[in-house]
Amino acid sequence: MTFRPLRFAASVTALAMGAALGLGPVTPAQADEGMWTFDNFPIARANAALGTAIDQAWLDRVQRSSVKFGGCSAGVVSGEGLVLTNNHCVASCVAQLSTPAINYAETGFTPATRAEELRCPGASAEILMDITDVTARMHAAGRGLSGQAFNRARDTEAAAIEAEYCKDQPERRCQVVSLYRGGQFKLYSYRRYTDVRLAFAPEDRAATFGGDLDNFNFPRFAIDAAFIRLYENGAPVETPTHFTWNPDRPTAGEPVFVSGSPGSTQRLLTMDQLLTVRDVQLPLDQLIMSELRGRMIRFGSESDENAFIVMDPLVGLENSYKRGIGRMRALVDTDFMAAKAEQEADFRGRSGDWLAAHTAAGGADPWTTLSAVQDDVRRLYPAYALLVARAGGGSTLYGWAETLVRAAQERDKPAAERLPEYADTRLGGIESRLLADRPVYADLEQVRMEWWLSKSREWLTVDDPRIRTLLGRESPEGLSERLISGTTLADPAVRKALWDGGLPAIMASDDPLIRYVLSIQGVTRSVRAEWEDTVEAPTAQASEDLAAARFAAYGDSVYPDATGTLRLTWGRVEGWTYQGTTVQPFTTFGGLWDRSTGAAPFDVAPKLLAARDRIDPDTVLNMSVSTDTIGGSSGSPAINARGEIIGANFDSTVLTQRNAYGYDPSVNRSVIVTTGAITVALRDVYGMDGLLAELGVE
Amino acid sequence: MTFRPLRFAASVTALAMGAALGLGPVTPAQADEGMWTFDNFPIARANAALGTAIDQAWLDRVQRSSVKFGGCSAGVVSGEGLVLTNNHCVASCVAQLSTPAINYAETGFTPATRAEELRCPGASAEILMDITDVTARMHAAGRGLSGQAFNRARDTEAAAIEAEYCKDQPERRCQVVSLYRGGQFKLYSYRRYTDVRLAFAPEDRAATFGGDLDNFNFPRFAIDAAFIRLYENGAPVETPTHFTWNPDRPTAGEPVFVSGSPGSTQRLLTMDQLLTVRDVQLPLDQLIMSELRGRMIRFGSESDENAFIVMDPLVGLENSYKRGIGRMRALVDTDFMAAKAEQEADFRGRSGDWLAAHTAAGGADPWTTLSAVQDDVRRLYPAYALLVARAGGGSTLYGWAETLVRAAQERDKPAAERLPEYADTRLGGIESRLLADRPVYADLEQVRMEWWLSKSREWLTVDDPRIRTLLGRESPEGLSERLISGTTLADPAVRKALWDGGLPAIMASDDPLIRYVLSIQGVTRSVRAEWEDTVEAPTAQASEDLAAARFAAYGDSVYPDATGTLRLTWGRVEGWTYQGTTVQPFTTFGGLWDRSTGAAPFDVAPKLLAARDRIDPDTVLNMSVSTDTIGGSSGSPAINARGEIIGANFDSTVLTQRNAYGYDPSVNRSVIVTTGAITVALRDVYGMDGLLAELGVE
Structure with missing residues (x-):
């Protein structure tokens, strides 16, 4: 399968959104390449390539049916x-x-x-x-x-x-x-x-x-x-x-169009960024996922009930892991990497005038900026991956606790100071997901929490002060058992009371998981802030500059990287x-x-x-x-030239x-x-x- | 700890033995560097560096006490x-x-x-x-x-x-x-x-x-x-x-000497070889070990008895895994790799005359040979790692079965056609290890076998004919259960009867594990033969040439890579x-x-x-x-200048x-x-x- 809505998905792609170039020849958007937005779809080019006759009305129908x-x-x-x-x-x-x-x-x-x-x-x-x-x-x-x-x-x-x-x-x-x-x-x-x-x-x-x-x-x-x-x-x-x-x-x-919401591509990462993904990010992600996979496989073998409980999460995990293996292989494929390097050389070769004007106006060279940021990415990634992207290890109960604690803390703040996911416009969606009545299985929750705590300790080291905050004098095994066996958040009524009660209810709660999540907010928030400040912001600014350079070099014949929004591709x-x-x-x-x-x-x-x-x-x-x-x-x-559905991409x-x-x-x-x-x-x-x-x- | 006698140890180091250069300045054997053989120990240099007065008699006593x-x-x-x-x-x-x-x-x-x-x-x-x-x-x-x-x-x-x-x-x-x-x-x-x-x-x-x-x-x-x-x-x-x-x-x-048998170093690998270790060998080794670790951790959590059973093997596995993590980090450390590249450049720079003479005499350029072999290493490594280096996944019972089957097959052959580990001089050691009365725990044996079969299938793919031979129409879960529950090799008397009975006893055995190991000999032997033929032999020959080039460039001021034999180091x-x-x-x-x-x-x-x-x-x-x-x-x-023991390296x-x-x-x-x-x-x-x-x- 191509995608599952896992928390994991964010980790290796955290750096990446943007304009894209495929491989093959250096000219942009060759062959059937491109995840095009509906407001910039190259109708004429697609028709010429496929011998079809789609038009704006066709596009509109497809958009409203997707x-x-x-x-x-x-x-x-x-x-x-x-x-x-x-x-x-x-x-x-x-x-x-x-x-x-x-x-x-x-x-x-x-x-x-x-x-x-x-x-x-x-x-x-x-x-x-x-x-x-x-x-x-x-x-x-x-x-x-x-x-x-x-x-x-x-x-x-x-x-x-x-x-x-x-x-x-x-x-x-x-x-x-x-x-x-x-x-x-x-x-x-x-x-x-x-x-x-x-x-x-x-x-x-x-x-x-x-x-x-x-x-x-x-x-x-x-x-x-x-x-x-x-x-x-x-x-x-x-x-x-x-x-x-x-x-x-x-x-x-026969011509086929596919209309959907591809999640994320990283086609415009610079070579320096790709090497960080290869050397630091993918190895960490894959290694710890592999261990969780082993724990889950064994868990599932213990009883019929465990097999039932673990089936869906294990399929999701294995899907993420296998995708990562394919990506690792791409990044050590010498031909593929040579083609990427050639693209970058072409782009930089065409961008001399733009860069001269940009630096003359006081702008920084975006390639230099992105190269310099990589040291920080390599240094900060383990803490970011473990204490932000994977906090809780995929435990549903931990996720609920974190949402309750943070929503309570953030809702009291003015808009400009909030974590963006708690903006007023987003609270409705959070609430409906939080309060939905869904089964949780304590044994599997504990597998995830124990794994997360133990991998955090391993990668950040036992002497890291953040790990001392996370664990105190407890072990990952003991702490996860205490939190999961003691929490009552599996009950939707408990979650509703805490959501409705806001910060006073949270502060008064004696639920061990709520108390725990409260106690580590200083750590998890500061790791996130350092990452956003040191990595995300300069990366975003340099990447915007690269986007400007790319428009200057290649015009609008390029399509943006996937961002989880509706796109149309043909083949x-x-x-x-x-x-x-x-x-x-x-x-x-x-x-x-x-x-x-x-x-x-x-x-x-x-x-x-x-x-x-x-x-x-x-x-x-x-x-x-x-x-x-x-x-x-x-x-x-998957749609034919007449706009009829002929299948589902999977x-x-x-x-x-x-x-x-x-x-x-x-x-x-x-x-x-x-x-x-x-x-x-x-x-x-x-x-x-x-x-x-x-x-x-x- | 620094070493445990695991089967795993062989895999990432299979390519590597040989002359060595440390890092730091390019001149060989700086500072306290060097795992020196006792027949070529630089006594004067050590004494000069440390202010000690050791002599040949001192060396002889240390050798005979080690x-x-x-x-x-x-x-x-x-x-x-x-x-x-x-x-x-x-x-x-x-x-x-x-x-x-x-x-x-x-x-x-x-x-x-x-x-x-x-x-x-x-x-x-x-x-x-x-x-x-x-x-x-x-x-x-x-x-x-x-x-x-x-x-x-x-x-x-x-x-x-x-x-x-x-x-x-x-x-x-x-x-x-x-x-x-x-x-x-x-x-x-x-x-x-x-x-x-x-x-x-x-x-x-x-x-x-x-x-x-x-x-x-x-x-x-x-x-x-x-x-x-x-x-x-x-x-x-x-x-x-x-x-x-x-x-x-x-x-x-205070000066310290350490006298022991370091297992293996890879200090003379060319840069091309190191990149293969980084890109292909270490990732595979670490990823599959990580999954086994997860399975073992969960296994150990299931009961006190399982905790007892898994303790020692898990410690060994985690030791290998953590060592691999340290190595992965070294190979993506840009400073470290730059130093290695500089060493190679120095070595090649000094080897111009040697190379000219070597090629004039019809020899191949060893650097070119080693570079060309890497494509084969990358292609063949998964099968070699899974079906040769890790065959059986560390299952003791599988190891006994393989030893029994192969010894029976090999003992009938003339010396020149045997697998080298079954030479007459080595049979005594094999026999004493095989027949020693040691406990085996079927549940953990099955964890290993199931993991091994499932990782082999995953990495080689389900459609690989070798995997079809390994699994037939069975699943890793079902096959491993059938073999481990059915075998009687845990009984030393059974092993002794099969060892003494030789090939006729093996062929007549209805032990499922013996029959299984017999049935996959074609696969495991041919994977090994292809690896030895395509990778090991040309690597060994090119490496011998590099050793000659190194003696020419640096004289005898270099020490050999570790090979599991007695060495002396100082610091x-x-x-x-x-x-x-x-x-x-x-x-x-x-x-x-x-x-x-x-x-x-x-x-x-x-x-x-x-x-x-x-x-x-x-x-x-x-x-x-x-x-x-x-x-x-x-x-x-760990020895002081007077030859007294002051500690044990661990x-x-x-x-x-x-x-x-x-x-x-x-x-x-x-x-x-x-x-x-x-x-x-x-x-x-x-x-x-x-x-x-x-x-x-x-």
Whole structure:
């Protein structure tokens, strides 16, 4: 799968947003490259490349039919709020709705009627309505400032803009988005839906055949699809603008567009920045994830209940880890790095005039600035990664405690002094996620907390004063046991009382986890502040300068790095050839039967296996497409030239992980589950006749 | 600790033996640098540097008092075979002699009389008697050959030499050692003792205070010392040549020699080779170790029995992992790597004439050869690491099965066709280790096997034909469970029957693990053969050429890389200053009391704590010394200028891990437990009056 909304995702990408150049020839935006914004999509160029005839009306329809769903993407496929996404995008919801006794991951979730559709706790979905340029205001806000003052001025202005545009419209969400690494700022305004219900999920194994081993792999045999439905006031939302369902067999070479919200790319990092990612950031991230993986695997082997508890988090962790492995490989690939160095040389070669003017006006050389910042990144990254990006180790209870403590502390402050995630416009979203009734499993919570405390101590050393604050005289094992066994935050009513009670309630609380999080605020906040001041602010300012240099060198023929906002990419149904091996673009149900061994994760899901005789083995199951996607693109509608949906993007290949740093047209491939395969699943395996009728399938 | 005799140790160092240059100034062997052989020790230079007056007689006494003990070092300290080493060097023995009910790691092992000293299963100890130059014979054996033919010819000649020199002397062990990466070959002849008994071990926590967190750390507070005794014919061995025990308080700046068997350094790797270690080898090794660590930590948390079972293996794993972290840091340290590049440039600059003559005579440029081999290393390393270096994942049962199967297959072959470790001269050692009665714990064996199978599948991919052979249609979980629960190899009688029965017994066995190991011989042997042929042979040949170039450039003022053979290094008692922080060279018992928190691993061992009032808090516990040591040096006697033993080397610092690639006099430090602290432990904590009398302490 390509993306899951994990806290981990932020860590290796914390430095990175901005304008991008792919690999291959040095000229920008070659071949099928580019995650284009809808307000700067090169219609003519795409039509010329593909022989299609899309127009602005086509783009508008696609935009209004595309859905952002948590860390995933999705597409509206009926007039009654029905939305297609990936099964792995609803896996957490499925886990939360399940118990060891009634486990929808095992059985599939197949409501016979809409009344049986179940709400996903805390979930929301959004459709992008408008994009407004606010670059001038944002640039003005930061002018003349540096360090934390720069960060806070920008954050405050963004919060003010968001509040202005979304005023008195609770069904809207407004977000100021930095594009081209600060080269542009746009206000993205979304229609927001907070009642999202699960309408269908297959057996988990049908969606994850091959498990972690086949993840980021092709040929692939996974029905990684699910349906959700948007509700408002207890009824399905009317969605007259939607994709038409086209379950026809796809053809090799046909044009494909993918519309979704890729999370983050780092294509404009300088070579100095990339070497820091390679030498310091990825190794730390991967090493500690690997240990957590080992702890979780063993935890899951201890009982059936533990296996149930750990399944979804382990899949997420393994996905992040495998993506990291692909990135590590890209950054030690000498050809790939030589191509990146060549790009940088070309860019710098074209930027001589710009740089002369910039420095003459008193500006600093951004390449020099970014190079100098790397020493600080290398020095500060372990503390940032462990005490900020991964604080709590992914423990849900710790996350709730931190949110409660910080929200209480921040809500009392004026806007200009707040942590930006606690701006007034964002409190509603925080509250709904915090108060949603979701199961938590204390044993796994403790695994995470113990791991986090022990890795923090290991990487920062036992003699670091911050670690002394974190642990006192306790051990990670003892402290995590005390906190998790003693807290009552699993009860939504307790969380609600603390949220409503604000700072007085927090200060009066004797919940051990609340008291603990309070006691380490000095440490975690100061680590964050030092990182923002020393790393983020100068990086942001130098990167904005680089964006200006890039516009000067290449004009507007460049697209911005992914930022978790809606993009459109194009390509064709095609395989690839690598090191003498050619891979065909299609797999079939027949191939699935052939690959199955009966042993997990290569066992065919029982209901799917039982339907084998009803399924044409030549039906295309998955296909590879040369579109430019990355984590966050999961669930993105794959669309043909007529604007019909022909599949859902759910993955890419291990070779495609270099996509974070540059697009390589010879190997970058998206992996799509076809509407044809989904139709087979609904009709021949799970008997979802109501959905089929809604999709217009006869 | 600096070394444990783990299978893992081989993997990252497999490429590396040879002549060495430290860091700092480019001139060879600066400051206190150098792990010198006893037959080429620069007596005059050491005396000049230290103001001492050692001579050949001094060297001879030190050599005959120094002991190689498994993967560790040790020193004879009485006339009755008493030997001082580290507690961590006997930890596996202690674990094997213990049960959850009678756990000597908890209580310490404190025999009241010699009759209560217990034999360490399968252990042996050796004292180096003679060194003979066999370079000409070994060079002649390889001449004109390449690839596997070169390897086998060399192996065969070495086995022949060893057989010749040790003929009819079962108490001897002979070993042909490659020095200066094949620049020299020497026959090392040892007196071998196979009845080694445990004479004293402290409580484990007294030896490991601070656990993994304080490992490779200083200031340090660990009584990492233990005594073994050499026996023959049921009685202690007479050892008239031995170190005199000097428990006096050491002084800052005093000269110290350390005599021991450092395992492996890689100081002459070319830059191309170092980048492969950094980019490919260390990341794979560390990532998979980290996952195993996670599995083991969780396993140990499941019950008291599991905690007991996993303690010793986990300590060993964490030691290897932490050493790897130190090495990763060295290889991404830009200053360190710049110094290495400068050394290479100096060496190449001085080697122009040599290279011209070498190529004129038809030789290949060794730098070019080594550079070209790196593509193969990068391609082949995952299979080599997983299916050869780590085959079985450290499972003892798998190791026995592989030994039984291969020995049976190899013993039938003529000498020239055998795997070298099964040469006739080596069969005795294999047999005694194989048949020793040692406990194995099936649950932990399965953790290792499952981890190994699953990591092999992950790194080589599920579609690799070798993985299909390894797994068939089984899962790692199912296969490992079937093999470990079904095998009877834990019974020494079963192993003996299979060893004695040879190939017919093996082929007739229905033990599932024997059958499994037989079934994968084609895979594991061919991966090894390809590695030896494609990587090891050309690397060895190019490295021999580099050794010749080095002798030409620097004369005999260079010392060879560590090879697990006896070396002498000198330095002084001293601390260091790094990034503005100065560390003093001594710690005391008072410092131990201060550092204790009561929570593991910072809890003082109970008997030690109970003795607190009897111990002078100013007694020096550990000290740092600027000698040049590395893994394998654990237990090495630290000696003063009069040849008296003043401590046992047991560790170094994290910064010293760069020592593998180059010595940095400003930060490289050995960590020593003093004879004074050991005397306190024997006298004031554990009441070992007999040992004290034997050591001459009043």
